[in-house]
Amino acid sequence: MGFAETFKALSDPARREILLMLKNGKMSAGDIASNFEMTGATVSYHLSVLKKADLVYETKQKNFVFYELNTSVFEEIMLWFAQFKGEKSDEN
Amino acid sequence: MGFAETFKALSDPARREILLMLKNGKMSAGDIASNFEMTGATVSYHLSVLKKADLVYETKQKNFVFYELNTSVFEEIMLWFAQFKGEKSDEN
């Protein structure tokens, strides 16, 4: 899956904001873009980064492209972090 | 604290590997460096990125610099991810 891609995707504030917007359900590319100062082309670039990182997926309807959170990847990241919680590996 | 810095720090494979090395306790800069092909200067750069992101802290002893995980930041990141688990914000 690629933690490098995932964390790089998460390192940009605009992309993190997009993810937060998507918490409540899918949104079209245009609706997402309207929340930013950047051009639609730039937002489209950020969406493609999130998509490559599997943090979102897209579905098409009419001439809209909807984006949605892919929560399964979030779980994988949580697992990665869980390694650091608590146990040093030679305890117990 | 700065999620941008944190996630950017985590996006590099060498830096993630350093964090894993530190799971079992502190290590000196030199001991960390000896696990990589890169020059010591480059490893030092990576350590400084991790330090700026508050993922590690350093302590000096003799002429060694020891690095250690700062687990509190990991908890903050876990909290950030927790937002995405489950509840859509207008439920309940």
Next chain:
DNA sequence: AAGGTATTTAGAGGATTTTCTAAATACTTG
């Protein structure tokens, strides 16, 4: 088919990142 709306792609510019070598700093010990 033509015109309109939604979105992506291409290409370029500027900024940031990663790595190196060489030099500097810091501390220790004879």
Next chain:
DNA sequence: CAAGTATTTAGAAAATCCTCTAAATACCTT
């Protein structure tokens, strides 16, 4: 203090990233 070890800083080169404008694609509606 001098010499040695450990580490960081400075500066430069190559790679990657973010943003824009302009053009292309895709789909819908009349």
